[in-house]
Amino acid sequence: MRGKIFRDRREAGRELAGLLGDYRSRDGVIVLGLPRGGVPVAFEVARALDAPLEVFTVRKIGVPGHEELAMGAVASGGVVVTNYQVVEAVGVPHDQFDLVVAREKAELTRRERLYRGPRPAPDLFRKTVLLVDDGLATGATMRATVSAVREFGPERIVVAIPTAPSSACREISALVDEVVCVDTPHHFSAVGQSYEVFDQTSDDEVRDLLEQAVLPDLSDDVDYGGEG
Structure with missing residues (x-):
C-alpha cells in the first residue's frame, strides 16, 4: 500500500x-x-x-570521514546534544569533536542570521x-x-x-x-x-x-x- x-x-x-x-x-x-x-x-x-x-x-555533528553517522547535533540557542555511544564506539578524540562542533555552530549561526535577521530567538x-x-x-x-x-x-x-x-x-x-x-x-x-x-x-x-x-x-x- x-x-x-x-x-x-x-x-x-x-x-x-x-x-x-x-x-x-x-x-x-x-x-x-x-x-x-x-x-x-x-x-x-x-x-x-x-x-x-x-x-x-x-545541524548534525558527523563523524569525521563518515559524516553520515551522527555523533551529536547542535541546535538553535547553542545547545549541543552528544551521542556518547557513537563517540565512544568510533573513538573520536575530544579536541576533534570540539572542532566539528565549532564548525557546525558557525554554519548554524550563519543560517539563523539569514533566516531570522535581527529578530531574537523565540522564547520557548x-x-x-x-x-x-x-x-x-x-x-x-x-x-x-x-x-x-x-x-x-x-x-x-x-x-x-x-x-x-x-x-x-x-x-x-x-x-x-x-x-x-x-x-x-x-x-x-x-x-x-x-x-x-x-x-x-x-x-x-x-x-x-x-x-x-x-x-x-x-x-x-x-x-x-x-x-x-
Missing part, C-alpha cells in the same frame, strides 16, 4: 493543520519549522492555527511547542531537535508531520507529549514518496516565509515563492 500522496508541502501543511485544531488560537502555542523543508509545512500550520511561526535550526519557556517537518524517515534529526528544545523548558512538545513510518512515530512518541501524523505508509522508503512535488526548499524561500508570517495581515492568496 503506497499511502497518501500530497501535491506539495503546502497541501501537506494544510492537511496536517486539520488534525491540530485543538491548538488553534491558544495562548502560549508556537510553531517551529525545521529548515528547510519543514518551513513551508509549518507556515500553513501556523496560519491555520493563528499561531506564531519560527524556525528551529539543527512554558510554551506549547509544535515541531513541524515535512516528514520523518529514521527520526534521528527530530530526536536531536526534541532533546535541544527540551533544554529551553517548554510546557509541552508536540511533533507534527505529514508522513512517517509507524516505527519512527512510536520512537518519537516516547520522547514527547504528542505525535500527530497525517499518514503512516505501510511501505515507507523515503519522505519524498509521499509528495508529487518534493523540490529542495531554498534559504531564500525559508526567509520569505518567515517574513510573511510576521506580517499583521496575511491574505489567503499568499505567494509562497515556489513549491519547495
Whole structure:
C-alpha cells in the first residue's frame, strides 16, 4: 500500500493543520519549522492555527570521514546534544569533536542570521511547542531537535508531520507529549514518496516565509515563492 500522496508541502501543511485544531488560537502555542523543508509545512500550520511561526535550526555533528553517522547535533540557542555511544564506539578524540562542533555552530549561526535577521530567538519557556517537518524517515534529526528544545523548558512538545513510518512515530512518541501524523505508509522508503512535488526548499524561500508570517495581515492568496 503506497499511502497518501500530497501535491506539495503546502497541501501537506494544510492537511496536517486539520488534525491540530485543538491548538488553534491558544495562548502560549508556537510553531517551529525545521529548515528547510519543514518551513513551508509549518507556515500553513501556523496560519491555520493563528499561531506564531519560527524556525528551529539543527545541524548534525558527523563523524569525521563518515559524516553520515551522527555523533551529536547542535541546535538553535547553542545547545549541543552528544551521542556518547557513537563517540565512544568510533573513538573520536575530544579536541576533534570540539572542532566539528565549532564548525557546525558557525554554519548554524550563519543560517539563523539569514533566516531570522535581527529578530531574537523565540522564547520557548512554558510554551506549547509544535515541531513541524515535512516528514520523518529514521527520526534521528527530530530526536536531536526534541532533546535541544527540551533544554529551553517548554510546557509541552508536540511533533507534527505529514508522513512517517509507524516505527519512527512510536520512537518519537516516547520522547514527547504528542505525535500527530497525517499518514503512516505501510511501505515507507523515503519522505519524498509521499509528495508529487518534493523540490529542495531554498534559504531564500525559508526567509520569505518567515517574513510573511510576521506580517499583521496575511491574505489567503499568499505567494509562497515556489513549491519547495
